[in-house]
Amino acid sequence: xxxxxxxxxxxxxxxxxxxxAEVLSPYAETLDVKSKSVGEAxxxxxxxxxxxxxxxxxxxxxxxxxxxxxxxxxxxxxxPALWQHLIPLAQNHQIADYFxxxxxxxxxxxxxxxxxxxxxxxxxxxxHPSLDAEIAKASPIGLQLYETNRHSPAxxxxxxxxxxxxxxxxxxxxxxxxxxxxxxxxxGHLREADRSRALQQERIKRWVVLDQDPLSVGSVRRDFSxxxxxxxxxxxxSLLTNAHDLGTFDLxxxxxxxxxxxxxxxxxxxxKCLQMLKPNGVFIxxxxxxxxxxxxxxxxxxxxxxxxxxxxxxxxxxxxSAAKEQFSSQIRFGANRNIVYGFIxxxx
Numbered sequence: 176x177x178x179x180x181x182x183x184x185x186x187x188x189x190x191x192x193x194x195x196a197e198v199l200s201p202y203a204e205t206l207d208v209k210s211k212s213v214g215e216a217x218x219x220x221x222x223x224x225x226x227x228x229x230x231x232x233x234x235x236x237x238x239x240x241x242x243x244x245x246x247x248x249x250x251x252x253x254x255p256a257l258w259q260h261l262i263p264l265a266q267n268h269q270i271a272d273y274f275x276x277x278x279x280x281x282x283x284x285x286x287x288x289x290x291x292x293x294x295x296x297x298x299x300x301x302x303h304p305s306l307d308a309e310i311a312k313a314s315p316i317g318l319q320l321y322e323t324n325r326h327s328p329a330x331x332x333x334x335x336x337x338x339x340x341x342x343x344x345x346x347x348x349x350x351x352x353x354x355x356x357x358x359x360x361x362x363g364h365l366r367e368a369d370r371s372r373a374l375q376q377e378r379i380k381r382w383v384v385l386d387q388d389p390l391s392v393g394s395v396r397r398d399f400s401x402x403x404x405x406x407x408x409x410x411x412x413s414l415l416t417n418a419h420d421l422g423t424f425d426l427x428x429x430x431x432x433x434x435x436x437x438x439x440x441x442x443x444x445x446x447k448c449l450q451m452l453k454p455n456g457v458f459i460x461x462x463x464x465x466x467x468x469x470x471x472x473x474x475x476x477x478x479x480x481x482x483x484x485x486x487x488x489x490x491x492x493x494x495x496s497a498a499k500e501q502f503s504s505q506i507r508f509g510a511n512r513n514i515v516y517g518f519i520x521x522x523x
Contacts, residue, residue, distance in 0.1 A: 205256075206254070206260060210254070214249075214257045214260065215261070218249060218261050218264055218265060221242065221246060221249060222265060222268045225241065225270050226270050234319075235316050235319040235320045235323060236319060236322075236323040239320055239323045242472065243327075243469060243472040245471075247469070247471040247472075250471040258474075265476065266475055266478065274476045275476070276320060277321045278299065278310050278312070278317060279299035279324050280321075280476060280477050282296050283478060283479045284476065284477055286478070288390065291435070291478075291479050291481075292434070292435070293363070294363030294364040294390075294394070297366075297431065298366070299321070300325060300330045301334060302325060303364075303366065327469055328468060328469070329463070329473070329513050331511060331513070332509050332511055333514070335509050335510060335511075336431075337367045337370075338367075338370065340430060341368075341370045341371050343459065344367065344373060345371055345372055348373030348378045348379050351425055352378075353377070353378050353380055354380050354425075355373070355378070355379045355425050355426070356380055356381045356382075356383075356422070356424045356425050356426075356453075357382045357427075358383045358384075358385070358426070358427040358448075359430075360385050360411075360427070360428070360429040360432060360444075361411075361430070361431060362386045362406075363386060363388075363391050364394050364398070365384055365395050365404070367430075368404065374403070374404075377402075377403070379403050380403060381403055381405070382402075382403050382405065383405050383421055383424075384404055385408075385410075386406070386408070387408070387411075389408060407419065411432070411444055414447055415447055423451050423452060424451055424456060425453055425455075425457070426456065426457050427451055427456070427458045429444070429448070429459075429460045429461070430459075433461065433462045433482075434482055434483075435481070438492060438495075441460075442492055442495045442496050445492055445493070445497070448460075449496060449502065449519060449521065452521040454521055454522070454523035455521060456521050457518060457519070458518075458519045458520075458521075460492075460517045461515070461516050461517075462483070462484040462514065462517075463481050463483050463484070463513065463514055464483060464484065464485070464513055465484060465485045467483065467513045486506050486508075489515055493506075493517055497519050500522075501522055502522060503519075503520045503522060504517065505517075505518050506518075
């Protein structure tokens with residue numbers, strides 16, 4: 176059994192090296208000398224063009240956009256093995272220091288919490304006030320790069336994801352009176368709760384929040400003390416090994432977790448979540464969509480690797496998890512198609 180299938184806790188789950196191993200696992204590909212040489216030459220042209228633009232003081236937003244598109248195109252036409260070979264070459268190029276002036280990019284690359292996609296990183300996308308001091312320390316170019324990155328299609332999709340989750344939370348609460356019970360898996364800082372009118376109006380009976388990062392769990396406990404929210408130290412593994420007696424829920428969702436789970440683990444987790452649904456309850460899971468423009472920049476200069484999925488990939492998870500006679504399902508894309516959502520409803 177591959178490491179990524181068994182290492183389900185903490186930092187081991189979301190390191191770029193393990194994501195790379197999962198991407199390469201279906202391939203028995205030997206990277207030939209010619210392909211490597213051509214790929215390296217194409218990458219060098221892309222990076223040198225960016226360096227020339229930097230030297231000419233082209234607007235940071237334009238440099239970022241050009242580089243991002245060119246890396247996306249190169250990634251799309253490269254084999255998985257070739258792309259994994261090129262990533263460290265890009266990361267070690269002299270232009271990296273330019274982009275690391277962006278506090279968002281730097282946080283992602285350095286990984287102060289030891290793993291990719293932590294709650295603090297997502298707060299950069301939200302522009303959360305808790306990061307104002309950190310952002311203020313950036314250079315003028317760094318601030319421009321941050322604003323460019325924060326307003327990219329991928330970041331816009333993440334903010335939309337937060338708002339869509341808030342909408343579903345409030346809709347579930349409206350249909351259940353004050354008896355709604357909700358479970359959030361890999362909750363991070365639970366920023367969708369900040370916008371929930373149902374929470375503010377105390378129309379939710381119980382909201383259980385799981386996260387594997389003790390800093391995130393502590394943040395939720397502090398920020399939502401005195402509410403119906405109960406923060407629990409928990410992970411994919413603790414759920415799959417039945418370490419928690421959580422009961423059943425009207426809504427279960429995992430917003431940013433499936434980006435790091437292979438199909439085998441995704442199917443196991445989905446089955447488990449469906450077992451925790453009440454009749455007419457809903458499970459929602461989200462994934463960054465394949466071919467997002469940001470993929471090349473994220474995997475190189477942000478050191479942020481994800482398992483991107485197509486609509487067919489999402490259906491494969493659903494079809495292997497939910498019996499048609501017991502559940503109804505649908506797939507939807509967000510407004511700019513950077514994130515794809517799976518919805519599974521338990522039939523009453």
